[in-house]
Amino acid sequence: MSPLRIITSGESHGRALIGVIEGIPSGLSLSSQDIDKDLRRRQAAYGRGERMAIESDHADIISGVRWGKTIGSPISIIIENNDWVNWQKAMSISEDYEGSIKAVTRPRPGHADLTGAIKYNHKDIRNVLERSSARETAIRVAVGAVAKRFLSEFNIRIGSYVTQIGVFRTQNPESGVDMADEELLIETYEKAEESPVRCPDKEASLLMLKGIDEAKGKGDSLGGIFEVAVTGMPPGLGSYTQYDRRLNARLAMAVMGIQAIKGVEIGLGFEMAKHFGSEVMDEIFYVTKGTDNNSELPNTNLSDVQQFFYRKTNNAGGIEGGMSNGMPIILRAAMKPIPTLRRPLQSVDIVTKEPFEAAYERSDVCAVPAAAVIAEAMTAIVIADAFMEKFGCDNIEEIRRNYQAYIEYLKSF
Numbered sequence: 001m002s003p004l005r006i007i008t009s010g011e012s013h014g015r016a017l018i019g020v021i022e023g024i025p026s027g028l029s030l031s032s033q034d035i036d037k038d039l040r041r042r043q044a045a046y047g048r049g050e051r052m053a054i055e056s057d058h059a060d061i062i063s064g065v066r067w068g069k070t071i072g073s074p075i076s077i078i079i080e081n082n083d084w085v086n087w088q089k090a091m092s093i094s095e096d097y098e099g100s101i102k103a104v105t106r107p108r109p110g111h112a113d114l115t116g117a118i119k120y121n122h123k124d125i126r127n128v129l130e131r132s133s134a135r136e137t138a139i140r141v142a143v144g145a146v147a148k149r150f151l152s153e154f155n156i157r158i159g160s161y162v163t164q165i166g167v168f169r170t171q172n173p174e175s176g177v178d179m180a181d182e183e184l185l186i187e188t189y190e191k192a193e194e195s196p197v198r199c200p201d202k203e204a205s206l207l208m209l210k211g212i213d214e215a216k217g218k219g220d221s222l223g224g225i226f227e228v229a230v231t232g233m234p235p236g237l238g239s240y241t242q243y244d245r246r247l248n249a250r251l252a253m254a255v256m257g258i259q260a261i262k263g264v265e266i267g268l269g270f271e272m273a274k275h276f277g278s279e280v281m282d283e284i285f286y287v288t289k290g291t292d293n294n295s296e297l298p299n300t301n302l303s304d305v306q307q308f309f310y311r312k313t314n315n316a317g318g319i320e321g322g323m324s325n326g327m328p329i330i331l332r333a334a335m336k337p338i339p340t341l342r343r344p345l346q347s348v349d350i351v352t353k354e355p356f357e358a359a360y361e362r363s364d365v366c367a368v369p370a371a372a373v374i375a376e377a378m379t380a381i382v383i384a385d386a387f388m389e390k391f392g393c394d395n396i397e398e399i400r401r402n403y404q405a406y407i408e409y410l411k412s413f
């Protein structure tokens with residue numbers, strides 16, 4: 001069983017979103033502030049709709065933490081939906097208010113609406129869209145922030161940046177930066193925080209903003225591409241021994257599980273397929289510090305180890321054979337354009353079977369910057385899980401000792 005288990009519940013216009021995270025060790029300091037800053041990052045970016053103005057998310061921790069520290073029991077987090085006051089009857093648990101709001105019978109193309117209604121036998125599509133909505137990702141970001149808090153104890157950091165929105169892209173979207181350089185990666189995702197579209201390239205940022213405005217003007221929407229970078233990774237998380245232990249497979253599943261994500265790549269990804277093997281394999285070197293020429297050493301978390309194997313490039317994106325290899329993990333994902341448009345799309349009413357043109361006003365135009373923050377959270381959950389598999393999961397001090405022993409072992413390998 002995975003050491004870390006999470007489950008979320010809650011409807012988009014229901015009373016609250018709820019997340020339960022089980023397996024976080026005892027002794028980790030944790031507060032709502034650790035979580036709220038990521039909730040704000042998810043909400044802030046350019047291109048989001050009016051809903052973001054209504055919601056100002058706050059994570060309430062209601063179990064698993066005592067006097068500022070985790071106690072090893074499941075942690076429950078609640079995010080209240082501020083809009084709930086206007087939806088109490090429409091989303092009531094009690095049957096007393098049945099029919100107090102008109103049923104949604106018009107499925108929107110590109111959404112779970114039609115198939116969800118068929119699958120669960122609903123004649124009111126609201127029963128589908130309330131849960132299929134990406135509003136649910138707010139609680140995933142909250143749970144992911146707890147995983148990030150845990151990983152930060154071991155100097156593992158996770159950030160993201162947008163490389164493409166519509167046709168507007170950074171200079172080199174396949175590897176926006178040198179994927180082997182931890183410092184540069186951290187610099188890149190920190191720079192991205194200053195951009196309203198979370199893109200580190202100023203010129204590209206401006207074009208992306210313009211692109212979003214143009215799409216909005218036409219009643220249309222845009223998708224795009226982002227990268228998630230994980231630095232401070234030790235080698236050996238995940239395993240080649242079984243398909244579902246592979247770290248790349250676990251990451252792909254977690255990120256593909258985000259609404260509207262249509263593809264995930266690791267390292268050079270699809271680009272790798274175009275090259276000769278000799279061009280893209282990351283060759284292995286060994287150094288004894290002080291006796292060799294160290295000038296080409298990459299900035300990794302193992303730089304302080306006196307003797308170690310290293311690679312000068314990171315086309316593999318930090319994972320070989322389903323295991324972290326000690327280089328930064330680079331994950332790239334593509335998001336489809338937002339399907340709800342002001343510009344009408346053809347669809348058919350599920351009750352009358354009459355055709356109509358689906359058009360809806362209140363919607364995001366582009367949510368790629370937000371999706372990148374959600375992908376950070378999903379990545380954190382997977383990495384924390386794999387980390388605990390290797391180093392234990394009961395108590396933070398015990399995990400620290402196990403981790404230190406492993407670092408010593410790496411020095412002597």
Ligand SMILES: Cc1cc2nc3c(=O)[nH]c(=O)nc-3n(C[C@H](O)[C@H](O)[C@H](O)COP(=O)(O)O)c2cc1C
Nearest residue numbers: 110111134259260261338339340363364367370371
């Ligand atoms: C952060 C985020 C915000 C989104 N906002 C909207 C939105 O405002 N309107 C919309 O129609 N779709 C929005 N989506 C996309 C839908 O949730 C998604 O397209 C839908 O679930 C169907 O995609 P799927 O087939 O990949 O599940 C958003 C997705 C994400 C990740």
